[in-house]
Amino acid sequence: MASFDDDYVVRTFSPALVDGKPDEATAAWLGATRIGFHEKADADAVRESAIGSVDDGRVFTGVYPRRPVAGGLDETWPVGTFTGYTKTINVGGGRLVDAYLVSDVTVRPTHRRRGMLRTLMTERLAAAAASGHALAALTASESTIYRRFGYGPATRKRTVVLERDVPVTLLAQPTGRVEMASPTSLAAIAPRVFARFHETTPGSVDRQGQYSNLYNGLTYGTAKPDDELRAAIHVPDSGEADGYVLYSMREEAGASVLEIADLVSATADAFLGLWDFLGSVDLVQRIRWSKAPVETPLLHALTASRSLQTERESDHVWLRVLDVQKALSARPYARDGEITLRVHDKLGHAEGTFRLEVVDGVGHATRIADSAPASLELDAATLATLYLGGVPVSVLGEAGLVVEHTRGAIRLATQMFAADRPVYGVTDF
Template sequence: MPSFDHDYELRRFAPEIVDGAATPATAGWVAAERLAFHETHHDDPETVAAEARRMITDDRELTGVYARETRPGTLGADQPVGTFVSFTKTLNVGGGRLVDAHLISDVTVRPTHRRRGILRRMMTGDLHRAAERGAAVAALTATEATIYRRFGFGPATRQRTISMSKREPLKLLTSSRGTVELADPTTLGPVAEAVFDAFHARTTGSVDRHAGHWSRMLAGVDYGTKPDPNLRAALHFSPEGTPDGYVTYRSAERGDDVVLTVVDLVTASDDAYLGLWELLASIDLVTEITWKAAPIDDVLVHALADNRHLTVAREQDHVWLRILDPVAALEARPYAADATVTLRVHDRLGLADGTFRLTASGGDGTVERLVGPDGDPAQGADVELDVSVLASCYLGGSDVVTLAAAGLLHEHAPGAVQRLRTLLTPERSVYGVTSF
């Protein structure tokens, strides 16, 4: 039977622009990625170059898997049958501590080339290379929930899609102490970035933003160069006059209704969150408000005078984490109590496999890797779990007691799960608004 290397060639390269145009390799990779996600592809050089510039800004590394043999009339040799991209942004692991995370995105395999080891070759090779470079954690956002657990990823943050009816007036029980002003989304960039930086610094689970995400949130541009003329924006100012929140939104008719869709809502204070929702609730000629990135623990449930106006249409996983170095990852985050717990971690890829003693004191943790006399992982662990489960509870977004009840985490010492639960309690609800 032919091997992977017989049928395919894996190439890693940086996106490039030469004489104002994306190189053929870059343009072919972009075309393949757009095709896989059922997105419109434009062949004009300016549009493709704009996408390449965003990738260059983020210092992305592109991976493409190319068929060694192409047949007449098919998409051709410039387009890979599998795509994969990786780059680095920071992850807030609690207490304002920002850790470099190895981000993975644009993972595709052409349907005509499935079940031939393409995804496994791209993913395992990339994870091992990231670990060798010293990355403590990797992260991705998934279009499907059943793909990445086998590679050691676990869902670590979640979001909700919410809608609120405005057929009756929406009222909040309290008012913001600040003020709100409408803004021009095309000139909002520097202010929005400063607000996001403050949000990122205070929010456990937040991932720093990349150039493509900013284009979608502030210009409505998913691919190309032309901003969405229907996008609107507003800023919230603290009582001292400092911008501490913003929202971008658009509205559209849907039958007899007018639906306002929140595109991006980022706040660096609780006042700003309430103030921007006061504005959205007051906009005339709107019958419904929707948002796909609301927090799980949403203060609107308590702030609305009648929270029956709020409907949760869907709850979904958002950021999936993968622990590459348990010692570095566990020592990077803060802890809510003083205690010691020994963890037996299983990892089929071998990157994080072992037994680790976590000792937390004064908010910081130290981790010791335990090895038995014959070189095998030490016995006597308090808690046993897969590396994907460790990823899910790492930030505190998934309760270890609930994970244990689901059969995903096993207690070997009485009280160990409760100790671990106390240790991992986050100071704020785990949340994030960056997709990648």
């Protein structure tokens, strides 16, 4: 049987534009991703993705066949794709840490089970670790793929539905006011609002360049105006806008449904004020939001709390710890203490025994001899899941993912890793 290298060549390159259009390699790479995700591959969609990729500083990696089949896609089209770029993630306490974001991971259906994903992931994670990244992150189309590479689900999201069978009223009246706005006006407002949200929300990932289309009221992938999109902003009693919502209307089984495309708030008043507005929009039977936090103040703010139902809940951002010492030393802690972690990592990046000492909420992690006794034992994926504090260490212990060797260590770690605010994010990538 031929080896992987005999059949394929792996190429890494930066996407490029020539006279505002993607060059041949960039266009073919983006076209290949659209095969994987069943997306339109027209010239407008490919061009817009190329522009966003260049703005983000993405690096493309493709697996190319050495001997393409006559009549099939030629050798310029990769059979496997992978892209990476750097954005910040909020690890708590307003601390923003550079993370290596992984996206557009595809393998052509005709070339699966040939080691392509493992080759791409291991090589690019090694490069990210060598460049100094402490964390990698991705959002997964399936929940069974990435744990073997050391990723663990670190944030979750919900699709919630607010039924309008009774009037939507709040128990407490938020301050400020809400005004309708043109979607195109958000280009000057949304980035500033999101920056404030990002700085105060653990688990938030900074947004990529293609969100500018949404902020300009354009349809994703075409850069054409979205005539169905509506916008509103929340303005406090003094100062600039601190929240916004983008939404559109659709018919669903005879009911008018208000679909939220994006809702970002930098303050509690903005969040409640926007929902107070949404609940007052006429000719609406139902409101749906697919990026709601698991812990939402809306549930407790509604007079009729049973009107808010969870339609779906799923994992959102998956983290991967590449440098345990840097990662553990980067985030704040809710309690002082000392704990020793024995981490297993098949790829080697997080493998080892580490002592975490926290004084006045500041952590300092050092690697110690593997022969030293460990308080807790876990794998790299579990470390990633508990890292932000979105899942208590005690819950992971009860799931059999954290083994306690020192009595009381799970309880101490649960208190130490507790997040200062609910872990949440609204960025897809």
